[in-house]
Amino acid sequence: MKIYSSPICPFVQRVNAVLEAKGVHYEIEYVDLMNLPDWFLKISPNAEVPVLVTDNNVALFESFAICEYLEEMYSPKLHPSDPEKRALHRAWARQAATQYLVQCSTQRSATREILEEKTENFVRLFAKVDKVLGDGPFFDGERLSMVDIAWIPVLHRCDLVKTYTGFDFLNGYPKIIKWQQALLNTDALQKSVPDTFEEHFVQFYLNEERYLGRLMNAGGEQAVG
Numbered sequence: 001m002k003i004y005s006s007p008i009c010p011f012v013q014r015v016n017a018v019l020e021a022k023g024v025h026y027e028i029e030y031v032d033l034m035n036l037p038d039w040f041l042k043i044s045p046n047a048e049v050p051v052l053v054t055d056n057n058v059a060l061f062e063s064f065a066i067c068e069y070l071e072e073m074y075s076p077k078l079h080p081s082d083p084e085k086r087a088l089h090r091a092w093a094r095q096a097a098t099q100y101l102v103q104c105s106t107q108r109s110a111t112r113e114i115l116e117e118k119t120e121n122f123v124r125l126f127a128k129v130d131k132v133l134g135d136g137p138f139f140d141g142e143r144l145s146m147v148d149i150a151w152i153p154v155l156h157r158c159d160l161v162k163t164y165t166g167f168d169f170l171n172g173y174p175k176i177i178k179w180q181q182a183l184l185n186t187d188a189l190q191k192s193v194p195d196t197f198e199e200h201f202v203q204f205y206l207n208e209e210r211y212l213g214r215l216m217n218a219g220g221e222q223a224v225g
């Protein structure tokens with residue numbers, strides 16, 4: 001199977017992490033989002049990545065639907081078997097996924113004021129999940145599940161922003177930070193992005209046009225105060 005991809009797309013990362021957690025073999029082809037080729041537009045109804053072309057040559061789109069397809073097709077199962085628990089996991093996975101683009105937009109803020117305003121909205125996500133997180137290390141205890149994977153793109157990006165700029169979206173949420181650290185150590189996260197991920201991330205989100213880029217170049221949150 002083949003996944004059509006873009007290096008820093010969170011929706012792609014979610015699908016890749018499921019493929020990695022299940023040990024499914026796949027190929028990756030990057031498409032240029034600024035210049036989408038006609039053949040890609042024919043297989044991607046919304047002109048978006050990810051698209052996963054199955055071994056039966058069927059092109060699947062929408063990351064949520066792709067993840068559910070992979071869950072039905074391949075072991076180990078990442079959803080709990082109990083239907084109520086599974087419904088709750090899907091609901092908490094959706095909380096994260098609906099914020100992928102909110103996080104992207106927050107990270108792209110041009111000024112400190114815009115960043116703070118957007119952060120206030122974005123971090124509501126953490127206040128909600130903080131109330132249901134258990135003792136960890138993962139969302140549902142010892143076992144990595146589908147809901148963890150939906151949170152990987154969000155928590156991975158929070159870590160990069162903190163590392164490079166000192167700006168901490170997770171300030172005040174020690175339980176979420178512990179969960180984030182557990183996820184950062186999984187193969188599913190490590191292998192869900194290309195080797196050049198950080199380079200692309202820094203180029204796109206931490207350039208001089210973004211407040212976070214200027215913060216990084218000034219030596220980070222502490223230096224700036």
Ligand SMILES: N[C@@H](CCC(=O)N[C@@H](CS)C(=O)NCC(=O)O)C(=O)O
Pocket residue numbers: 006008009010011012033034047048049050061062063064
């Ligand atoms: N709802 C879609 C969203 C996918 C999406 O927004 N992908 C972005 C990249 S992260 C994209 O391809 N945008 C098209 C563009 O930038 O032209 C999904 O879950 O797969």
